[in-house]
Amino acid sequence: MNYPKTFQELIECFEQFPGVGPKTAERYAFYAIKENKITEIENLIKTLSDSLNLIHECSICGMITDQDICDICSDESRSNQLMLVEDCKSIIAYEKTKAFKGRYHILKSLISPTNGIGPEDIGLEKVIDRIRKNNITEVIIAFPANLEGELTSLYIKKVLSKENVKVYQIGYGLPVEASIEYADEITLIKSLESKKEM
Numbered sequence: 001m002n003y004p005k006t007f008q009e010l011i012e013c014f015e016q017f018p019g020v021g022p023k024t025a026e027r028y029a030f031y032a033i034k035e036n037k038i039t040e041i042e043n044l045i046k047t048l049s050d051s052l053n054l055i056h057e058c059s060i061c062g063m064i065t066d067q068d069i070c071d072i073c074s075d076e077s078r079s080n081q082l083m084l085v086e087d088c089k090s091i092i093a094y095e096k097t098k099a100f101k102g103r104y105h106i107l108k109s110l111i112s113p114t115n116g117i118g119p120e121d122i123g124l125e126k127v128i129d130r131i132r133k134n135n136i137t138e139v140i141i142a143f144p145a146n147l148e149g150e151l152t153s154l155y156i157k158k159v160l161s162k163e164n165v166k167v168y169q170i171g172y173g174l175p176v177e178a179s180i181e182y183a184d185e186i187t188l189i190k191s192l193e194s195k196k197e198m
């Protein structure tokens with residue numbers, strides 16, 4: 001016999017999570033229906049529902065937030081440096097180092113010819129808008145050290161050469177292909193200290 005339909009659907013829900021295979025999904029599903037876990041699971045359902053309702057992208061920088069504008073964008077003490085990053089996890093990684101006091105911007109995507117993502121798809125117009133409106137004096141590009149990161153950096157450098165702004169790229173002590181989120185704090189601090197003007 002098979003599992004009841006509802007239970008099978010529960011397994012399939014878990015299977016959609018990254019890194020969760022069929023066996024793990026089955027284990028999670030059994031865990032979720034244990035009687036002594038009811039409070040825990042109800043809390044999970046509530047938190048999940050709140051997250052879906054409240055969390056969205058900051059309309060300025062693209063970081064996730066449960067406010068209109070994220071804490072970093074609302075912080076007026078931040079400098080006029082703007083760090084361009086690939087994702088939210090990069091922001092959190094740099095924030096943990098406390099070595100960067102400027103602002104951030106998450107690009108819509110990095111240029112990726114293999115995935116059909118071209119220069120017009122990365123949302124650079126929003127960055128240019130911020131540079132012009134917010135007196136940004138310095139842009140620091142902090143993408144992962146891979147082909148997509150390099151292509152995007154070069155394109156951005158070319159476009160921003162027409163703006164009144166200095167463009168830097170973080171120095172890479174980062175391993176090639178490694179995501180910024182996995183780099184340790186010392187490496188991230190060094191990557192800022194060794195930034196190079198492009």
Ligand SMILES: [Zn+2]
Binds near residue numbers: 063
């Ligand atoms: Zn923001």
